[in-house]
Amino acid sequence: MPSIAHSHRPPWPRVMRAAFIGLLAAATVAAGFARHSNASDDSLYRGLGGKDSIVKVIDVAMTKWLTDPRILDEFDNINIERLKSRISDQICQIAGGPCQYSGRDMYASHKGLHLNQAKFNALAEDLQLAMDELDIPFRTQNRLMALLAAMQRDVVTR
Numbered sequence: 001m002p003s004i005a006h007s008h009r010p011p012w013p014r015v016m017r018a019a020f021i022g023l024l025a026a027a028t029v030a031a032g033f034a035r036h037s038n039a040s041d042d043s044l045y046r047g048l049g050g051k052d053s054i055v056k057v058i059d060v061a062m063t064k065w066l067t068d069p070r071i072l073d074e075f076d077n078i079n080i081e082r083l084k085s086r087i088s089d090q091i092c093q094i095a096g097g098p099c100q101y102s103g104r105d106m107y108a109s110h111k112g113l114h115l116n117q118a119k120f121n122a123l124a125e126d127l128q129l130a131m132d133e134l135d136i137p138f139r140t141q142n143r144l145m146a147l148l149a150a151m152q153r154d155v156v157t158r
């Protein structure tokens with residue numbers, strides 16, 4: 001005997017079903033876009049203490065990079081003020097802050113340096129020391145480091 005369990009429920013009107021699916025699709029696209037552009041989540045930016053604090057972190061980190069025997073040679077003949085400003089803008093942007101990074105992409109700007117993993121690690125370690133010195137919480141540090149780790153394959157080419 002055929003089941004009658006569903007036979008009393010009228011089917012959703014076709015137009016409502018279509019509207020629902022449309023709404024779901026729009027929400028999915030919006031969520032993906034927000035995640036991609038970080039438009040709705042500036043928690044890392046705020047955790048880092050905003051733009052002034054990011055500039056300070058990069059200033060302290062740069063002092064370490066320029067005196068670290070493992071990597072200091074890489075910065076010969078480089079416009080340090082411009083580099084600090086670019087890195088600060090980039091970090092501000094990827095952390096969800098109101099900044100616009102206008103430099104080159106990571107592969108283009110590092111390929112000529114032929115960097116290996118050890119140099120990448122040295123730069124990352126100095127950056128973490130700088131954040132320690134400026135009392136950036138460990139969890140916030142790790143969130144930033146995870147974003148930078150994602151760039152490793154463009155930066156480390158040797």
Ligand code: HEM
Pocket residue numbers: 071074075078083086087090102103104105109110113115119120121123148149151152155
């Ligand atoms: C995830 C790690 C890294 C990030 C986010 C990063 C970020 C940047 C940014 C934003 C620029 C500016 C690009 C431009 O001017 O258009 C840059 C350039 C540069 N980076 Fe990095 N960098 C990373 C790793 C490294 C490492 C490991 C070294 C060396 C040990 C390094 C050395 C340099 C140098 C020397 C430049 C200047 C290149 C030039 O102007 O020709 N970077 N980096």
